[in-house]
Amino acid sequence: MKRRNFLQLSGMGLGAAMLPNIPIMGNTVSYEALLNGSMDVAVKKRLADAALNAAKSKGASYTDIRIGRYLNQFVVTREDKVQNIVNTESYGVGVRVIADGCWGFAAVVDAKSEADTARAAEEAVAIAKANARLLKEPVVLAPQKGFGEVSWKTPIVKNAFEVPIQEKVDLLLGVNDAAMKNGANYMNSVLFLVNEQKYFASSDGSYIDQDIHRTWPIFNVTCIDPKSGKFETRNALSAPMGMGYEYLQTNPKDKISGITTRYNKGYDMLEDAISAAQQAKAKLSAKSVEAGKYDLVLDPSHLWLTIHESVGHPLELDRVLGYEANFAGTSFATLDKWESKNFNYGSKEVTLFADKTQVGSLGAVGWDDEGVNTKKWDLVKDGTLVNYQAIRDQAHIIGEKESHGCCYADSWSSVQFQRMANVSLAPGKTPLSVEEMIKDVKKGIYIIGDGSFSIDQQRYNFQFGGQLYYEIKDGKIGEMLKDVAYQSNTQEFWNSCTKVCDDRDYRLGGSFFDGKGQPSQSSAVSHGSSTARFDGVNVINTARKI
Amino acid sequence: MSIILTETEAKALLTKIIGFSKADECIVNIVGERRGNIRYARNEVSTSGALTNKNIAVTSAFGNKVGTATIDEFDDASLEKVVRRAEELARLAPENPEYEGLVEPQKYMKANGFFDSTAGINPDKRAEKVAQSLELCRDEKLVGAGFLEDQYGYTAIMNSKGLFAYYASSNVNFSLTVRTEDGKGSGYVAKGYSDFDKLNTVSATKTALQKAKASASAQAIEPGKYTVILEATAATVLLENIFFGMDARSADEGRSFFSKPGGKTKLGEKIVDEAVTFYSDPAHPELPSSPWSGEGLPQEKLKWIDKGVVKNLAYSIFWAKKKGIKPVPFPNNMIMEGGKSSLEEMIKSTKRGILVTKLWYIRPVDPQTLLLTGLTRDGTFYIEDGKIKHPIKNLRFNESPIIMLNNLETLGISERVVSTESNQNYMIPPMKIREFTFSSLSDAV
Secondary structure: OOHHHHHHHHOOOHHHHHOOOOOOOOEEOOHHHHHOOOOOHHHHHHHHHHHHHHHHHOOEEEEEEEEEEEEEEEEEEEOOEEEEEEEEEEEEEEEEEEEOOEEEEEEEEOOOOHHHHHHHHHHHHHHHHHHHOOOOOOOOOOOOOOOEEEEEEOOOOOOHHHOOHHHHHHHHHHHHHHHHHOOOOEEEEEEEEEEEEEEEEEOOOEEEEEEEEEEEEEEEEEEEEOOOOEEEEEEOOOOOEOOOHHHHOOOHHHEEOOOOOEEOOOOOHHHHHHHHHHHHHHHHOOEEOOOEEEEEEEOHHHHHHHHHHHHHOOOEHHHHHOOOOOOOOOOOOOHHHHHOOOOEOOOOOOOEEEEOOOOOOOOOOOEOOOOOEOOEEEEEEOOEEOOOEOOOOOHHHHOOOOOOOOEEOOOOOOOOEEOOOEEEEOOOOOOOOHHHHHHOOOEEEEEEEEEEEEEOOOOOEEEEEEEEEEEEEOOEEEEEEEOEEEEEEHHHHHHOEEEEOOHHHOEEEEEEEEEEOOOOEEEEEEEEEOOEEEEEEEEEEOOOOO | OOOOOOHHHHHHHHHHHHHOOOOOEEEEEEEEEEEEEEEEEOOEEEEEEEEEEEEEEEEEEEOOEEEEEEEOOOOHHHHHHHHHHHHHHHHHOOOOOOOOOOOOOOOOOOOOEOOHHHHOOOHHHHHHHHHHHHHHHHHOOEEEEEEEEEEEEEEEEEEOOOOEEEEEEEEEEEEEEEEEOOOOOEEEEEEEEOOHHHOOHHHHHHHHHHHHHHOOOOEOOOOOEEEEEEOHHHHHHHHHHHHHOOEHHHHHOOOOOOEEHHHEEOOOOEOOOOOOOEEEOOOOOOOOOOOEOOOOOEOOOEEEEEOOEEOOOEEOHHHHHHHOOOOEOOOOOOEEOOOOEOHHHHHHOOOEEEEEOOEEEEEEEEOOOOEEEEEEOOOEEEEEOOEEEEEEOOEEEEEOHHHHHHOEEEEEOOEEEEOOOOOOEEEEOOEEEEEEEEEEEOOOO
């Protein structure tokens, strides 16, 4: 996750370190400019054809071009002040080619003429040819039929970019005020909106126009004990969603009641801020956890990140093969384990699937960034490893005839490569509520919200924290705990999964900022689950004295 | 117009843009850059590319109502349009009580971070450097995955009070992970320079090859407290979390490691061993950086921690005014003073300990104590009686860089190093630390 970029580019200074991780990609632009300026599809087709033709005439055997306009809007507030309203727009083209069997890529800002896109294509071919001399094995691309001229749009109800700034400012300042009135010493809140307008064309005969929307409201409450100087924080229990502004319209059916309210497809930011202030204050006097083995009951607002790190990443085929060895790492889930058809990734309760089509998820698109139509497929079936996530130049390695459709670039200026699909834990098949699950736990901890996270480069050993921790004693939720983190090993952890609640509890979590690749790119991805139980997990105490 | 403007061209362009302004105040930032890279893995080139980028950002203010707009086009009509847009946005913006107006014209230190050698790289030169590395990996029957990225460009700023600043820079980063074919050994190297001619991919590759071979067939040891020798690459990713936290406002507000009870801060307080000194210096010959901040404040040679004592925290213009002091911009580079000891001497003087060559996936666990977690990676070795005995399996740690710098035993020679977490370059020495806390074992190689 690229927090540093955001800190540097936003000019917000280090105070922003207290905010959740939010990088800015692109340039600041006026609000009005966000609402117009979309290029006509016919113009994009003309620019694309110029690049496709130029690359072909220079000897490329395959070419694709992405013409991208990427819009972001941040509304950044603290307490009773608006700190910043930033609108960013980034427009340019990226051309990718195969020439002499080797990939080449070139990107140009503000390319608005056929000469510009043709020049980018020629530079990409020159790079491919220079590097082809180093190549022993030429690229093998899974065949892909062209789709002609098609389009797709995130099924939003209310375009968040069209909601007046004042309405957003009023929402955030109202949320901050509520938190301050309920005991917060400091309150930062941010509304983060994304719109990717992407046009893809390839020498396979596809011309794909897509309009993708994402929304993420976040906050961070701080409470301080002036005597001891100790401070505690509580972050929002919202999720980033592939939705419009309708995510912020609250609806009772999207609330999950319990020790604290959690949210599904509609987020009550005001209600969550009030709870957060009260809970951050309660954390100051909460009991420090006693290290040891506990049965963990993990809420979807927490479990998404554990799924992301311990399932989503190790089952990316580029990592398995070694393409990410120099940065993000490789994977313990090697091809021999998959070939054996009996590798126990988890217990029988565990089915994990990849999905690029789920409505409301961050990864949902019609076609991926190399023109492949998206789908859903199993990764772990009833505990057994059955598949990976692969794109066109990898499919042949696992004997598949076509790509899974999970290729993505975070900007026109970045080369597309294999990125994580939405990877989710299938809900339990037997009816089970969270209350019924907790009733059977003798010594456990109930964890809500995501916190500190770290995992090794082959995805064995991990450590996770959360936002809220509650002791479970003899089937009942007890007092609040703090200083909690659990450590485990991926295979051991998923094999300790004894129960998963049914689909009534299924919710999405996720992030805008899954980092991978060199140069590093961010990708937005969701992970769904119902509350799940993991037995006998090692919990450490993270308190230190200095 | 070319992408990379000279100082004279940039000044002329900025003067023209400021000339369009009708606001009370106006500030303009320009950036232009070219980037190129090659990536390789499994001993083959994988992806590679080039990027051309340029941008103008105009901030206009009427009183303390502020608006910013940017544009990628540099023709006269576009320049005027971007100024008008910023002014429209400023008129619509809410009052910003934290806007403190423009910085007066300043004098800046001289710093040279631009090298023609780096600006002159083309796809063939890049491929040649990588070919040297690939050949060594293939010859040794080891598997290389690496990345070479170069960048050059400039930034410039002008405001309506007459402030002007220009800085051109270039940079090249090279990193390589070499693994044994059976996946049992892994070694890493990373090098960063402003001057491409200093990059030697052959000697760097040899370092990674040696570590890959030496780290194969690692043995498990019990987690616990150990004396560790951290190579500079490993130390950097821990120390930069101290730098990121050196903000005065957060400290004053009581929500940072640098806070003290009762609204006080740790400024002036000794927080680590007296051998520890951190400073920033735009004119450092090995690590040049821009002599001005984003708003045009001068970056000077400045001590942040001196002999273990906190000397400075970063103050924004708003926070400095509130506190009645001079603003201190967050620095553009950071240098830790080194000692005299070589890595070999540090190993020789160690009875029982661990040599850590790289750390990975560093995340904060508790901001109050700066407690961090993460793991060792790509070559971890057990030391006994002054000698490297054998490679060991990777370990997870839970440790605060503050506690670590209180347990400092020896410092080596400071060297330019690339952070494997943030990609920033620093000058950091290798160091020997007592009682470093490892909490569990990992099977990862």
